[in-house]
Amino acid sequence: MKKILIITVFTFLLFQNCTKVDEKVYDKYDADLFYATPVGADAALNSVYALIPGNWNGVGYAGADRGWYDINSMSTDEQVVPHRNTGDWELDFAWLYMREWTASNAFFANTWNWLYKSIFTANLAVGQLENANATPSKIAEAKVLRAFFYYLLIDDFGNVPFYTDNNLTVDKIPQADRKVIYDFVVKEITDNIENLTTAKGGANYGRFNKYAAYALLAKVYLNAEVYSGTARWAECIAACDQVIAGGYTLHSGALSASAPLGSKYYELFGDVCPDDETILAIYTKAEIVGRNIFVVRSLGGKDCNLLFGFTGWNGTIIPKDFLEKFDTLDVRFRQCRFGSNPYGPIPTGFFKYTLEVTSLETPGAGKDEGARSLKFLPVPPMTGSGASNDFPIYRYADILLMKAECLVRLNQDLATAQSLVTQIRVRAGLADLGHTPTLDEIYNERGFELTWEGHRRQDMIRFGKFTKAHGMVPDVDSHFNLFPIPTSALNANQSLIQNTGY
Numbered sequence: 001m002k003k004i005l006i007i008t009v010f011t012f013l014l015f016q017n018c019t020k021v022d023e024k025v026y027d028k029y030d031a032d033l034f035y036a037t038p039v040g041a042d043a044a045l046n047s048v049y050a051l052i053p054g055n056w057n058g059v060g061y062a063g064a065d066r067g068w069y070d071i072n073s074m075s076t077d078e079q080v081v082p083h084r085n086t087g088d089w090e091l092d093f094a095w096l097y098m099r100e101w102t103a104s105n106a107f108f109a110n111t112w113n114w115l116y117k118s119i120f121t122a123n124l125a126v127g128q129l130e131n132a133n134a135t136p137s138k139i140a141e142a143k144v145l146r147a148f149f150y151y152l153l154i155d156d157f158g159n160v161p162f163y164t165d166n167n168l169t170v171d172k173i174p175q176a177d178r179k180v181i182y183d184f185v186v187k188e189i190t191d192n193i194e195n196l197t198t199a200k201g202g203a204n205y206g207r208f209n210k211y212a213a214y215a216l217l218a219k220v221y222l223n224a225e226v227y228s229g230t231a232r233w234a235e236c237i238a239a240c241d242q243v244i245a246g247g248y249t250l251h252s253g254a255l256s257a258s259a260p261l262g263s264k265y266y267e268l269f270g271d272v273c274p275d276d277e278t279i280l281a282i283y284t285k286a287e288i289v290g291r292n293i294f295v296v297r298s299l300g301g302k303d304c305n306l307l308f309g310f311t312g313w314n315g316t317i318i319p320k321d322f323l324e325k326f327d328t329l330d331v332r333f334r335q336c337r338f339g340s341n342p343y344g345p346i347p348t349g350f351f352k353y354t355l356e357v358t359s360l361e362t363p364g365a366g367k368d369e370g371a372r373s374l375k376f377l378p379v380p381p382m383t384g385s386g387a388s389n390d391f392p393i394y395r396y397a398d399i400l401l402m403k404a405e406c407l408v409r410l411n412q413d414l415a416t417a418q419s420l421v422t423q424i425r426v427r428a429g430l431a432d433l434g435h436t437p438t439l440d441e442i443y444n445e446r447g448f449e450l451t452w453e454g455h456r457r458q459d460m461i462r463f464g465k466f467t468k469a470h471g472m473v474p475d476v477d478s479h480f481n482l483f484p485i486p487t488s489a490l491n492a493n494q495s496l497i498q499n500t501g502y
Contacts, residue, residue: 025443035132044125045138048145051118052393053234053282053290058110061282061453062391065297067110068152069454071096071483076456077322077470078447079373081315082357083295083364089315094360099476102485103502112486115153116161120238121330122146123166140192144208144216147188151220154178154185155228155458158482161489171493176261182220182227189217196370198246199276205283206390212280214396221464223404226481233352233406240403243279244404248396251277253331255426260377261343263331265427271379272390273326276434291386294452298339298372303351305345321471325444331429332448338371375452397424397449405442424449435499439463477501 015114021157054063073496074080074096081093102109118457127141128134146164153160162176196210200344208216220227221236251274253265260266267274273281284290288357296304297315304312318336326333334343338353357369378387400420407417414436422432433441443463447456460466461481477502490496 017424031128031203031390032132036134040131040132041134041138041306041366043129043208044134045141045145047120047124048142051114051121051285054292055290058107059114060290063282063284063292063294064386065170065293066092066107066194067114068156071107071156072109072454072457073452074316075099075101075483076460077319077473078451078456079316079318079322080360081360082360082370083358084314084315084367085364086367087364089364092276092360093315097362098114098473101484103487103490103498105486108483109486109488111156112489113403115149119146119163120166120492122149123164126164127166136195137197140195141190141208143192144196144213147185148208148216151185152180154181155223156483157485159497160485161493161496165236171495173493175493175496178468179228180457182224185220186217189213189220193217199326200246205272205275206281208280210245211243212250212394213400214246215279218243218399218402219458221392222406223458225464226498231409234408237403237406237410238400240406243396243399244403248279248399249271249425250397250400250427253429255331257293257431261331261334261374263334265331266334266375266377267464268395269376270389273392277394277396279396279399283391286381286383286386286388292376292378292389292391293386294372294376294389295372296382296384296386298374300351300353300368300372302349304384306347307351308378308382312380312384313362316373317357318373320357320371322447323355323371326448329429330448332451335373335375336371336453337374344374344377350456356474359420373452392453395450395453396445397427398455400424401442401446401449405439405446408437408439422447 013284028163035044052061054067054069056064058067060067061108074093080097081089083091083094085088092105092107097483115442122145124145126139127143153195158178160181162181163173193210193213196208196213197204198210200209218236218239221232224230224232251264251268256264260270268277282290284292298312299307299312300314301311304310323336325465326336335337337344338355340352351368353368353370353372355371357365359365362395368408376389379389381388400423404417404420407413418433418436421437421442427430443459446459466475467478467480479499482499484502485496485498490498
């Protein structure tokens with residue numbers, strides 16, 4: 001942006017006065033003027049936001065493949081891409097699910113590179129906005145964005161390189177303790193949150209307003225014991241209450257023939273995420289701004305063509321042991337496509353996917369093995385390389401379940417905890433539990449509500465489930481709660497210490 005600005009200034013002066021040759025330096029002066037304006041401040045911020053939509057080569061939070069979303073979803077019990085006995089699909093996805101990964105897995109390097117590129121860009125934006133004395137709300141937004149990326153880093157990798165000034169080469173960036181970065185993330189959010197706007201939707205769709213920042217803070221506090229060794233359940237409740245005070249509600253789950261999959265619930269995962277419930281979303285327009293491949297990747301090739309007019313990838317499945325936890329009356333069960341009478345379109349010749357999967361690795365699953373997901377039922381523009389469904393990062397339902405969990409962990413106001421879980425269940429077409437929810441019941445409810453939205457690994461670790469056996473996956477030891485620092489990162493900065501067990 002600075003180079004573009006300098007060229008623009010030079011061209012303007014040349015045409016204004018061709019004979020004036022006085023030497024002047026415009027670089028820093030004009031850059032600061034530019035970033036002090038609303039247009040300039042948004043340009044700095046948009047350069048950071050542009051890195052969040054998912055795209056090829058593991059770029060982005062969610063929407064494409066081989067990056068952050070995949071390592072945090074396919075290492076859990078909720079989804080996996082099996083190797084197929086037809087020879088389709090490399091083994092990397094199945095290895096994630098089976099917890100057979102190594103530091104050389106490209107998905108880890110993709111995630112690491114994306115997050116550090118995002119932090120570099122956020123550092124740059126913070127510097128540009130501070131040097132220009134931009135409005136406090138813009139500086140605050142840049143700092144909260146940077147905190148968001150550092151939070152994702154410590155969640156996945158633990159002790160990681162930490163810097164807030166770009167005047168360091170990669171090999172000189174020091175590795176910081178996870179707790180130190182956790183403290184930084186909390187401070188950055190709490191120091192800046194009150195400077196953020198409370199406006200929702202419109203120009204603020206997909207951006208951190210005050211409520212999105214409190215949702216982020218709630219997530220950080222929810223997992224504080226994992227990151228720092230000290231639980232912060234009360235602080236998580238306080239952050240959730242700030243979001244609740246923002247006037248959000250649960251979107252309708254009513255049955256409707258005109259709604260996706262016959263329920264208004266699935267409007268939450270369509271073209272624009274409804275702002276009654278959505279706190280922060282990723283804006284997507286396929287081939288222009290990111291993409292959403294999740295149904296395209298799941299459905300069989302010819303089957304996807306019958307349903308939507310383009311070829312699917314016959315990849316991701318919902319494991320049988322996860323699917324069978326759902327109540328079949330639950331509207332959230334409608335995302336699971338299998339058998340001879342599935343939810344969703346039923347054109348002549350549709351595939352009848354089976355629940356049973358004989359093999360994930362060698363020789364691999366059969367062509368039609370494994371239930372498929374229709375949660376993000378594709379919206380146009382859409383092709384075989386993705387659809388335009390927006391992706392919810394934080395939703396109000398998640399906030400209610402977080403608060404309920406913390407109340408149960410503190411053994412406080414259990415009637416409210418029951419009421420919060422009941423709201424989620426009733427929206428899904430189910431009855432009140434009829435009793436105070438147990439932690440296991442809240443854990444399961446989080447699985448039903450938030451499946452395929454990128455939260456499962458974090459939940460499994462917090463509840464002590466991640467290293468336990470499930471489906472075809474055996475028990476493993478606790479070092480798997482962290483991913484390995486990628487081999488490429490260790491090569492680039494030889495002072496880094498690899499995580500234990502790798």
